[in-house]
Amino acid sequence: MRYILSLFLVFSLFSGAQNNYPQDYFSSPLEIPLILSGTFAELRSNHFHSGMDIKTQQRTGLKVKASANGFVSRIKIAHYGYGKALYITHPNGYTTVYAHLQKFSPEIEAFIKKKQYEKESYEIELFPKAEDLPVLKDNLVAYSGNTGGSGGPHLHFEIRDKQERPINPMLFGLDIKDTTNPIIKSIYAYPLDKNSFINNSNTKQKLRLTPLKNGDYTAENIEAIGNIGFAINSIDRQDLAANSNGVYNIQTFINGSRNFEIDFKRFSFDETKHINQLIDYEHFSTKKQRLQKLFRKNNPLSLFKSTLNEGVIKVEDSTYSVYKIRVADFKNNESWVTVHIKGTKKSISKPEEEKITPYYINADQTTNLKAGHVSVDFYKDTFYENFYIDFEVKNDTLKLHKDIKAAKKNFTITYDVSKYSNEDKNKLYIAKLIGYKKYPSYTYTKRKDKLLIGSTKKLGTFALAMDTIKPTISAVNFKSKQWLSKYRYLKVKINDVGSGISNYRATINGKWILMEYDYKKNTLTYDFNDGVIMDTKNNLKVIVTDNVGNNSTFETLFYRK
Template sequence: MQKNLFLLFLISSFCFSQNPYPQDYFRAPLDITLIPSGTFGELRSNHFHSGLDIKTQQREGLNVYAVADGYVSRIKVSHYGYGKALYITHPNGYVSVYGHLQKFSPTIEAYIKKLQYEQETFEIEVFPTAAELPLSKNDIVAFSGNTGGSGGPHLHFEIRDNEERPINPLLFGLDIQDGVNPTIKNVYAYPISKDAHVNKSREKQKLRLVALQNGDYTVENIEAYGKIGFGIEAIDRQDLATNQNGVSNIQGIYNGNLKFEMDFKRFSFDETRHLNRFIDYEHFKNKKERIQKLFVEPENPLSMYTNLDNNGFINVEDSTSSVYKIKVGDFHNNNSWLTINIEGKQASEMKAKPDSVTPYFIYAKKNNELINKHISVNFPENTFYDDFFIDFKVSNDTLSLHDDIIPVRDNFSISYDITGYKNPEAEKLYIARLVGYRNQYALYSQTYKKENVLTTYTKTLGTYALVMDTIGPKIKPLNFSKGKWLSKYRFLKVKIEDDESGISNYRATINGKWILMEYDYKKNELTYDFNDAISQETENNLKIIVTDNVGNSSTFETLFYRK
């Protein structure tokens, strides 16, 4: 066993030293100490984190630099996601990405604002040619911010290859201070085969974790039999931050033989949703803990799995003693070890795993349709990973479609026949997912209408309902009032809200001319910059129309004065 472990260490060290990525080509995107609030490959809701989130000292407006020569190949401005984002293509084929920006550099800002005014839209995506916006290394390209889905000021930074696959930026020579070993928070054992059991139970078992003085871990010895898998909850921290970040590498070793390795170096966006197959999805939805399974179940195509033996499963025989070790590492090769001593013992009696049987059964490899009265659900082939019994109940306009504990691979459809509703009521209906304690909140699900049928496409099981929205959005001025002189103002701010189906779009004009109002959905604010100089008049008529997702509109009009 010792010889096998020594060989494993040599192999791991050799692989770690083989880095095919250029080390001195890219500079850091900021000129401050790089402190991550999020690491590459970190586990997020329905996806792996595709870059490095860099703290910006809890403020906005820091200079963001081009990390190498190149040209701006894509600019995207959106309410959600990366917010204001910039993409730079470099001569060596890589693309650097900068997200949640406050604003772009003056040249890029003028370029994109001109297009926003021409197209009369805040949200925009363009792909400049190589000759339009060339850049040199160290050029200031933007300023850090908090736009889009950001939870606080930071820079989201990525490096992608020529196939648009994100790669850990630290592989290119960027560095952070990290001498801290990862933390293993929980460990679980999974009986897999029909005859398998752990500690006389067929159900998943949480093992009692014991922290050792040297920083490693063990568990109380377990009894097991049959085909077994393990799962862990683990996080990593860096020297200058307390954030619970993701780990970089996980290995499972059985009796000195490498059985499983997960290496968070690169992935594709096509595969990222399969994170829900990698974690114990049901456990996460119930406990808010992400258990990373150290075994690979069928229909899991993640490319980050390496060095698999029997897909990470082990087979424990009766009357044997064995050792399973888990190695958890960060990018800087700080490692934590967990040792699990296993006594092979076939139990004569064990706690059975409860079965859940319903009248409806889903075949993962087939198209499945469920119909009850005026509601139908269609699951295309390969919507799910496994066959299972599904809960399906309809009560009036409420659909109970299982609990959200089953990972979904792709969109399925929910349709309502609304023939029983007459206009104008029918025009104000939408499909919502009910969430919260006792389903008290209705979240709008993108709803399409064709004749008398409403349809939504979703990747989430749960409770859905038909909801009516007859109330228009609310519009409220924040930093001005009717008839006010705004000569010394730089910005015009308005609050817009919709408590029902949510805001779909808005349009603002001054004296009939369209103006660019940036929308911050986190604050429910629209902001106009007077430096855009749309109007040179003293008396100005501001008009804002806001429309919700079922077509209810509200209009706000007022006069202000400005010299």
């Protein structure tokens, strides 16, 4: 049976592999061998990974080249996310993206710095015209870095189509050495309604997984009745890296017929949020493991290719079925899991009773919850499903269920703070209480008269928190009244222990200077090569403001010839 299925799949995959993506158009953006720390559509927190993360030998400053002729169509610099990012549009309609950069090529760097000084802002987004910054294939456009939300030095590289949809770069002929089969780490079976059971239980079951000598797996046999589904935790590894990367294709079969497929080839940014419905969100929230569901429920993702009964297995009494899962990487290395299912009604226990609360969420309706001085507004289609929600207010603490329900979009939490003095109102913010110690983490908060309005996508416990502590500012690589003639950079350390840093402004002799903020190191860095100052005696002034308006000012003198 496995041989027959393998022949069928090889044929179908070969047929599906034919594509119109140009194979020799884009070259590698780096001059070193391509080794990945992250693959396309990998499962990440709240999103699919939209490109490939290329290792840069644990260092920054490697030359980044244009993958094809084109022009710089977008430049975005942000403290978080992609950090310093460059977008190049090509004549064939595709756009390549290069992110977490250290800096740009001299011509592009001069272009962007001029705009930053005009706007007096480090964070900036520009859309140059085609004639402003044309580039040729293999020309230097930037240097690799570790800016933004990067967890270590690497180059994030993307290819997008005309609709701004990211596509797996390996479809364009960028080759990664990979002869290693995907790894299946765990498998779970799910009863999908109150009338369905697995091994006499109405709750999900972790199945014992046994690796076979040929690289495949067998799961323990199960007895079931009703509608059931499965989920797996799987990873892939390329030959030259030990990173746990994402897989490319997953298919399932029941008694030889395909009933589910998801293909990680292309997606849109509008749908990437639905990853939280693709995975078992409660399992991830509580155990930090991503189980990918092999059935489709209220999920509009375009990654689904072919599904029979949405991947759900209907098990009837006195039947025997063979369920198979095929997990493959881009190079078509594959791993199979086999589960034998016996249909039986014997010894069925009572289903687990749903917890009933006074508050119910209809996913297709707007819901307002209010108690005391706190209200919560869930808009239509905030959640994927209906459920009873825990809602309780004690003093300034709001218990809003557990973070086990995936949300599609933000909801609002509103506190009436009229009982507080005007001075205290200005220092309050809404915080989510994190972890065992209930550490207050800042939730984006707006002030409107006597109201504080927070916006978030995560359920949990919230409270009012007060921040009366000003940010701290200190010199890193210089002292007051020091001569800095031979220095290239001026560095300042900033920090805030309460609501977090909101913004900063730095001047020398009253002129605004561009200071790059690295939130991972809490540093601001100024490059003397910007040529802002010409005086010998210089007064540096840095003002830092936190999210409730506390601010600190740091002033010092230095000398430079």
